[in-house]
Amino acid sequence: GESVGLHLPTLSVQEGDNSIINCAYSNSASDYFIWYKQESGKGPQFIIDIRSNMDKRQGQRVTVLLNKTVKHLSLQIAATQPGDSAVYFCADPQGRNNNDMRFGAGTRLTVKP
C-alpha cells in the first residue's frame, strides 16, 4: 500500500510568494525521503532529498523540513516563479535494497503571474 501521501492535490500561488507543499508518511522506519518535480510532458526530476537524521535541508530556493514526531515532511519553495509550475511528489524507498520507491499522489502547483 501507499506509504506516503500528499495533503492537497492542487496549490495556486502568486509569482514571488513562497510555496509550501506537504506530505505525510506512515512508515516510522523510513529513513530517507525525496522530492520530485514533474513538468508537463516530462518524467519526474529529482529536486532534493533528506535523511532521517536531519530535520532540515536547503537547496537553491528550496528547503525540505522533516518532522519525524508526526511523520510529516514539507517542501518550501522561496520566491516562486512560473517555471516552478509542475506536479510535486514526495517519495520514500521501501523493501529489499530500498528499490521499492513509493510515491504520493502529487500536488499540482500553479504559479499565477
Place this chain on the structure above:
Amino acid sequence: ETGVTQTPRHLVMGMTNKKSLKCEQHLGHNAMYWYKQSAKKPLELMFVYNFKEQTENNSVPSRFSPECPNSSHLFLHLHTLQPEDSALYLCASSQAGTENSPLHFGNGTRLTVT
C-alpha cells in the same frame, strides 16, 4: 537531456498488437525500473532489475513482459493490452547498493490502447 532515454515518446496500439518500449540509461547505474503513471493515481512500480536480475514484480499482468539484456538497457514488451493499460510508462535507473540513491527518470512513453 536526461541521462535516461525512452523510445518511442508516443505509441498507439490496438489490443491485438505486439509492441515494445525501450529504455537506455547513460548514468552507469546498475538498477533499472518500470513505472506506470495513470491519471490521478500515484506512480505504480511495475518491475525492478538489479544487476540485470529481476528482483521485483508487483503483480503485473503477464501481458507486460520486461527484458533487461544488460545494465544499460531495459525493454517492456506489450501483448494483447487492454484500454485500461493506457498510461504514461516511465523508466528509471539508480545505483543499487549505494545508500540514498534517488531514481533518475526518463520522459516516458505515452501509450494509448485502442
